[in-house]
Amino acid sequence: MEQSLTPVAGASSVGALLDWARRRLASRSGSSGLDAEVLLGFALGRSRSSLIGFPELGVSAAETARFHRLVERRVDGVPVAYLTGRREFHSLALNVSPATLVPRPETELLVDKVLERLAPGVRSWVLDAGAGSGAVAVAIKYRRPDCQVVGVDRSGAALEIAAGNGARFGLDVHWVRSDWFAGIAGGRFQFVVSNPPYVRRDDPALTSPDLRHEPREALDGGAEGLDGLRAVIAGAPRVLAPRGTLVLEHGFDQAKAVRELLNECGFRVIETHQDTAGIDRVSIGELA
Ligand SMILES: C[S@@+](CC[C@H](N)C(=O)[O-])C[C@H]1O[C@@H](n2cnc3c(N)ncnc32)[C@H](O)[C@@H]1O
Structure with a gap:
């Protein structure tokens, strides 16, 4: 268990990062899978669907480090909407801070x-x-x-x-x-x-x-x-x-x-x- 919570170091893949983040967020969020996908999509500037469809996609060391920082702030309780700056309301994508x-x-x-x-x-x-x-x-x-x-x-x-x-x-x-x-x-x-x-x-x-x-x-x-x-x-x-x-x-x-x-x-x-x-x-x- 401890092993699975250790951050993936250096360059990685979408699938490995999502797997790590889901486990890392499980104790903090009732929507750990969704949070992981939204945050990785935000870190990479990609849609959630493109992540789910291409788990083997490569992620650079810098992007991996950025994603780790976002996940750790989410573990600290920061709402996903503050991390991405966006929240959907009544089908409108609004900025929040x-x-x-x-x-x-x-x-x-x-x-x-x-x-x-x-x-x-x-x-x-x-x-x-x-x-x-x-x-x-x-x-x-x-x-x-x-x-x-x-x-x-x-x-x-x-x-x-x-x-x-x-x-x-x-x-x-x-x-x-x-x-x-x-x-x-x-x-x-x-x-x-x-x-x-x-x-x-x-x-x-x-x-x-x-x-x-x-x-x-x-x-x-x-x-x-x-x-x-x-x-x-x-x-x-x-x-x-x-x-x-x-x-x-x-x-x-x-x-x-x-x-x-x-x-x-x-x-x-x-x-x-x-x-x-x-x-x-x-x-x-x-x-x-
Ligand atoms: C629960 S939030 C609602 C924000 C938004 N309407 C929504 O539903 O997401 C309450 C808002 O009331 C504002 N507020 C609190 N006291 C106020 C006051 N005395 N006069 C005007 N706005 C106030 C707060 O700054 C906050 O933005």
């Missing part, structure tokens, strides 16, 4: 719920509060270019990545650096959509290898995990147009608290939707 949360598959539900409510042919205004990499704002604008989409975040470094993602797809999204809605004019938006930080501050997951490389301000939701959700629910009525809709992502055990907060802040027709794992993930309210 350690300044942005890595967009999660379950957040696609947030986008879907906005898209299914956007009236066809109506030029709606949509605000993404806490845009991060811009994943939600960019996905909505990409599917509905006729809508006016604004993304806000408190992090200037995250907004730079978001703006780059909008530009990559030629999308005219307006990016604003703001503490939630402080820098936003009132009464304009038909939709506010948000995936705010919602992890409880004492949740051990925050310091686990899986999350500790991601920005604390993108995850930490305060003592009960509800600080960001409270701020967005309390602030959204001012920026929403009459009968505007707020679409929120939250934690698996926060739906009841979020629905109560929505009700207290004047929202009605309140619904909660489950993600593909059957977990309460998105709650929606309409201004009365």
Whole structure:
């Protein structure tokens, strides 16, 4: 066993490197085979399919060393998306950096719920509060270019990545650096959509290898995990147009608290939707 974890030295082959990396990553990642293929593809500038089809392909000593460094950083918990600088979201290949949360598959539900409510042919205004990499704002604008989409975040470094993602797809999204809605004019938006930080501050997951490389301000939701959700629910009525809709992502055990907060802040027709794992993930309210 020890033998198989020893790095392959010098020039090597695709098959030998993949075999080594799968074993090296097995204790760290539930997707060690996929991680190994994505990282080797990135190190060599090749597609995953070309690696799988040609295990005998030669790899230089310099490329082998580069791949070893990537695998060791992955063993240390660095997300694959930070190592490659890319993450697919809603079928769009987005740039990410350690300044942005890595967009999660379950957040696609947030986008879907906005898209299914956007009236066809109506030029709606949509605000993404806490845009991060811009994943939600960019996905909505990409599917509905006729809508006016604004993304806000408190992090200037995250907004730079978001703006780059909008530009990559030629999308005219307006990016604003703001503490939630402080820098936003009132009464304009038909939709506010948000995936705010919602992890409880004492949740051990925050310091686990899986999350500790991601920005604390993108995850930490305060003592009960509800600080960001409270701020967005309390602030959204001012920026929403009459009968505007707020679409929120939250934690698996926060739906009841979020629905109560929505009700207290004047929202009605309140619904909660489950993600593909059957977990309460998105709650929606309409201004009365
Ligand atoms: C969970 S991340 C979501 C990022 C992205 N929307 C996504 O779904 O991948 C939350 C984002 O909210 C931002 N944020 C936290 N507090 C904020 C505040 N007071 N005002 C504006 N943005 C804030 C963080 O910088 C982070 O980018």
